[in-house]
Amino acid sequence: EDKVVQSPLSLVVHEGDTVTLNCSYEVTNFRSLLWYKQEKKAPTFLFMLTSSGIEKKSGRLSSILDKKELFSILNITATQTGDSAVYLCAVWSNTGKLIFGQGTTLQVKP
């Protein structure tokens, strides 16, 4: 059965810290992995990763995929209180649906 597992489930840091969020997956016929940020509303798209070892970067956020070890990480440097959110990882299943992990709840304290 296709599945996505994120860790840690929750994380509390202080402003300025760097955090690493993990996402491991098991899926038949991998196509791509997606990261989203969800505050108290709809998930907003961050990155899509299809190839191993190629870092995607947007400001203080970056992500990389390891297709051999079946995982991805999302890094946030110099965290700010506005980074507080639930971060979701998802992969496309063999049947064409998007499967989500449980999410990592990040709280950044001032």
Place this chain on the structure above:
Amino acid sequence: NAGVMQNPRHLVRRRGQEARLRCSPMKGHSHVYWYRQLPEEGLKFMVYLQKENIIDESGMPKERFSAEFPKEGPSILRIQQVVRGDSAAYFCASSPGAGHEAFFGQGTRLTVV
């Protein structure tokens, strides 16, 4: 280029009534996905549709829930005879196809009283 549009944003129904949730995908997207989210919980897949076809409804409850994506018009998630346990946020996402980027609408928050 409008994003994924969902309406209504908030919907209140009495127990036993019907709820209809609408989702218009982004322009150029022909794949629609519905998810349900309870407070403090993750996104639970419900159904995956393409135009006029249900591709995967493995996450839909067997009774009272149905979904469609007609040739013309938005995708509709229909919940008949709503119960308190149906209260949740319902999100719709669209993509050009599996493996591509997928974007979410703002969701419909259903409250059953």
